[in-house]
Amino acid sequence: xxxxxxxxxxxxxxxxxxxxxxxxxxxxxxxxxxxxxxxxxxxxxxxxxxxxxxxxxxxxxxxxxxxxxxxxxxxxxxxxxxxxxxxxxxxxxxxxxxxxxxxxxxxxxxxxxxxxxxxxxxxxxxxxxxxxxxxxxxxxxxxxxxxxxxxxxxxxxxxxxxxxxxxxxxxxxxxxxxxxxxxxxxxxxxxxxxxxxxxxxxxxxxxxxxxxxxxxxxxxxxxxxxxxxxxxxxxxxxxxxxxxxxxxxxxxxxxxxxxxxxxxxxxxxxxxxxxxxxxxxxxxxxxxxxxxxxxxxxxxxx
Numbered sequence: 001x002x003x004x005x006x007x008x009x010x011x012x013x014x015x016x017x018x019x020x021x022x023x024x025x026x027x028x029x030x031x032x033x034x035x036x037x038x039x040x041x042x043x044x045x046x047x048x049x050x051x052x053x054x055x056x057x058x059x060x061x062x063x064x065x066x067x068x069x070x071x072x073x074x075x076x077x078x079x080x081x082x083x084x085x086x087x088x089x090x091x092x093x094x095x096x097x098x099x100x101x102x103x104x105x106x107x108x109x110x111x112x113x114x115x116x117x118x119x120x121x122x123x124x125x126x127x128x129x130x131x132x133x134x135x136x137x138x139x140x141x142x143x144x145x146x147x148x149x150x151x152x153x154x155x156x157x158x159x160x161x162x163x164x165x166x167x168x169x170x171x172x173x174x175x176x177x178x179x180x181x182x183x184x185x186x187x188x189x190x191x192x193x194x195x196x197x198x199x200x201x202x203x204x205x206x207x208x209x210x211x212x213x214x215x216x217x218x219x220x221x222x223x224x225x226x227x228x229x230x231x232x233x234x235x236x237x238x239x240x241x242x243x244x245x246x247x248x249x250x251x252x253x254x255x256x257x258x259x260x261x262x263x264x265x266x267x268x269x270x271x272x273x274x275x276x277x278x279x280x281x282x283x284x285x286x287x288x289x290x291x292x293x294x295x296x297x298x299x300x301x302x
Contacts (some may be wrong), residue, residue, distance in 0.1 A: 001169075004052050004083060005215035006232035007223070012194030013178045013187055014229065017051045018215035021236060022169035023174040028087050028238040036167060037102035038089060042075060042165045043170030044143040046087045049077035050236050051161070051174040052118065060122040064144070066138055068114030071095035071109045077274075081123070083236040085226030104143050113273045114138030114152050151176070164207035171210030173218065175202055198226065240276035247271045247280045249291055256291045263287055 002024040007016040021232040027045055036040060056062065074090040098107070108114045116138045121170035123130040134154035140146045144161045151159040160175040175198055179186055195257070197210055200210045209218055219228070251269060263270050269282040 001214050002235055002237075003215050004054055004234050004236055005219060005230060005233070006229050007144070007219060007228040009194070009198060009226055009228045010171075011226070012191040012198060014175055014195055014198055015055060015178050016175045016219070016223075017054045017196075018173045018218050019047050019050045019054075019236065020169065020171045020210065020213070020215055020218075021047065021050075022087075024236055024238045025087075025170055028085065028275075029089075032089055034089055035098040035102075036100045037098055037107060038072060038091070039167065040165040040170075041072070041104055041107055042077075042087055042089050043073055043144060043165035044172070045182075046077040046085060047163060047165070047170045047172035048143065048147050048152060048161070048174075049079045050083060050085060051172050053079040053083065053248055054232060054234075055174065055176060058120055058121070058122075060120060060125070062107045063117075063119040063121070065117050066114060066143075067110035067117075068107050068138060069111040070105075070109060070114070070124070071098055071102075074131075075108070079236075080241070083234050084239040087238050088274040090274070103141060104138070104146065105141060109138045116146050118150065132261075158195075160202050160206055162202055162210065164210040166211060167237060169211055171207075171218075173202060173205060173210065173222075175199065177225070182227050198223070201226075214222075240273060240278070242273040242276060242278060244280065247282075251287065251290060253284060259291070260284075 002021050004017065004019040027048060029039060029042055045064055045066060045210045049062060052064060053062040055136060061077045063076060065074065067074045071092055072089060073092045077085065077087045079085045106152045115135055116132060117135040119131050119133045138146050138151040147161050148159050149159045157179065158177045162173045164171045170239050177186060205218065205222055250271065257268065263284045270279055272279045
């Protein structure tokens with residue numbers, strides 16, 4: 001059960017997204033061997049990235065990342081068109097043992113220096129321009145609170161988010177007021193009473209429901225009185241975009257002298273993708289062919 005459903009509440013000028021991930025999220029993190037608490041947080045960040053991507057309908061890549069001063073150095077979830085996603089967690093070398101019930105503050109924001117960033121990289125972006133990036137302090141005890149703060153602070157969009165994550169999967173629900181096209185102001189006739197009612201309905205959803213029901217059933221139970229329009233039904237999919245070509249370019253950027261020095265010291269150049277765990281290995285013959293202009297074919301070690 002891996003699915004996302006998007007709703008439009010026309011009477012209240014509110015949009016909503018609900019996502020549930022099981023198999024695809026497990027595939028995305030199985031090679032990283034994460035402690036349970038870290039896996040849960042990675043699930044919440046991944047779900048939030050998918051919710052944001054569906055809400056924005058952005059033609060490009062959406063990256064949601066958190067970084068701070070806890071055991072987690074960096075956590076990144078990436079969503080590309082078609083709801084193709086991947087996630088990577090970088091732990092500090094001195095992270096030590098992590099309690100199964102550790103929360104976001106303990107994992108990322110122990111000293112209050114955590115940051116949350118949403119990055120939008122437009123398809124076909126001019127190389128001379130930078131992707132849009134919104135960065136705020138990592139506020140709140142939970143990641144749902146952190147995302148609510150992000151949208152309020154960086155985007156000035158009032159948002160309601162519910163997240164649930166465990167060893168089996170992750171679920172999330174997001175409601176947002178819809179500003180006028182091209183701006184942040186709300187319509188003059190915005191239904192504030194309807195917005196408050198929708199938030200109350202959303203607050204009734206249980207974590208167990210977000211983890212065990214499909215998005216259609218969750219939305220039917222919560223919002224059947226509101227008659228929302230379903231504007232999107234899709235299946236998020238874990239799919240990495242690492243490639244042999246990218247690794248070859250990386251080795252070429254080292255220069256022949258440095259690449260050969262690594263070969264002499266280690267016997268091969270092994271490049272591991274943090275997102276999918278695939279290892280590509282180049283030996284001395286591969287590197288010689290690469291710098292001679294021939295397309296070396298690395299061996300995949302896993």
